[in-house]
Amino acid sequence: MLESFAMANIAILGATGNVGRLILEILEERKFPCESIKLLASARSAGSTIISPKGKEYKVEEATPEAFDGIDIVFASAGSETSKALAPEIIKRGGVMIDNSSAFRMDPEVPLVVPEVNAEDIKNHKGIIANPNCSTAPLVLALKPLDEKFKIKRVVVSTYQSVSGAGKAAMDELITASKKYMGNLPNELADLASSSSEIPDQHSYENYVNPIAFNLIPQIDVFMNNDYTKEEMKLINESKKMLHRPDLAITCTAVRVPVLVSHSESINLEFEEDITIKEIKKLWSKTESLEIMDNPSKSEYPMPINVTGRDPVYVGRIRLDESQPNTINFWLVSDNLRIGAALNAVRIGEELIKQEALAS
Numbered sequence: 001m002l003e004s005f006a007m008a009n010i011a012i013l014g015a016t017g018n019v020g021r022l023i024l025e026i027l028e029e030r031k032f033p034c035e036s037i038k039l040l041a042s043a044r045s046a047g048s049t050i051i052s053p054k055g056k057e058y059k060v061e062e063a064t065p066e067a068f069d070g071i072d073i074v075f076a077s078a079g080s081e082t083s084k085a086l087a088p089e090i091i092k093r094g095g096v097m098i099d100n101s102s103a104f105r106m107d108p109e110v111p112l113v114v115p116e117v118n119a120e121d122i123k124n125h126k127g128i129i130a131n132p133n134c135s136t137a138p139l140v141l142a143l144k145p146l147d148e149k150f151k152i153k154r155v156v157v158s159t160y161q162s163v164s165g166a167g168k169a170a171m172d173e174l175i176t177a178s179k180k181y182m183g184n185l186p187n188e189l190a191d192l193a194s195s196s197s198e199i200p201d202q203h204s205y206e207n208y209v210n211p212i213a214f215n216l217i218p219q220i221d222v223f224m225n226n227d228y229t230k231e232e233m234k235l236i237n238e239s240k241k242m243l244h245r246p247d248l249a250i251t252c253t254a255v256r257v258p259v260l261v262s263h264s265e266s267i268n269l270e271f272e273e274d275i276t277i278k279e280i281k282k283l284w285s286k287t288e289s290l291e292i293m294d295n296p297s298k299s300e301y302p303m304p305i306n307v308t309g310r311d312p313v314y315v316g317r318i319r320l321d322e323s324q325p326n327t328i329n330f331w332l333v334s335d336n337l338r339i340g341a342a343l344n345a346v347r348i349g350e351e352l353i354k355q356e357a358l359a360s
Helices: 018-029 080-092 115-124 136-150 168-183 185-195 230-242 277-285 338-354
Strands: 008-013 034-041 049-051 057-062 073-076 096-099 128-130 152-161 249-256 263-271 290-292 313-320 327-334
Touching: 008 018, 008 080, 008 338, 018 034, 018 338, 073 080, 073 338, 080 096, 096 338, 115 136, 115 230, 115 338, 136 152, 136 230, 136 263, 136 277, 136 313, 136 327, 136 338, 152 230, 230 249, 277 290, 277 313, 327 338
Parallel strands: 008 034, 008 073, 034 057, 073 096, 096 128, 152 249, 290 313
Antiparallel strands: 049 057, 152 263, 263 327, 313 327
């Protein structure tokens, strides 16, 4: 915690969304050194009231350029277009924007940061620091100590991403669709044989091109020219940037799953050096913000249901890949709204203050 450091004037841009509200909660939890906190959102939300978990009442203001006067740190979670539009105004007024969108992540002039992985990059900011994708942040946290010790040769990742990664509307759709499905279950079971080959009308789903309830969708975001999705390429490119490994061989398949909160990942790692599971676990046991939950004999391993609401990244199902040498498989789960968004952003803010790097 940073109670002894200089106080900062804070703004949360996109304060009425899932991540914005959680940033406010985490600022209180961690006793972030705030002189003031201003909540900003669209004109539509201006004038509404948000009560923090500790009972403090805030009035939401419209995110105009003038709203950033006197602000030191802006936690931005209002989407790429809003971040691009307001970043120059924030910088002009002497603030630093910690941005949760994808707008600046691959900009070579903008640090992309998970503090436990590459806090040293913060000092290079020019008014913007990017928060990585919600699947990339926990991944690089687990990879960093292993890469330093054994040098990673290749990474194969399959993600199982909760609907909260697509926002509150997507969460609402999963709940509504699940209730509707369960209500119709007897009829659907009766018709299953005849309907199993039918393709649903994709235009009947508001947030997805296919139904999400009781289903898996191997597409997150749009497809690129290489037939990877944009989400998959984010994880690939962002991991290389934060690990300072442009040469890293990494591939990804991203899947949307009918889980409300917390992303899971199945990871296969091949190393340049000889490794043992004992050495891997020893390194991870010393890694900040990472916890091992791996007891196969008692069926203990990380799952969204036992990880949601917690701060660490959890790893389990750690085992040697018997198909090739110097390779392991493991399973990773983290609360995507925390480590993948709000908590990581607040930790970046804490590092900004520690490093006395507020002035752009």
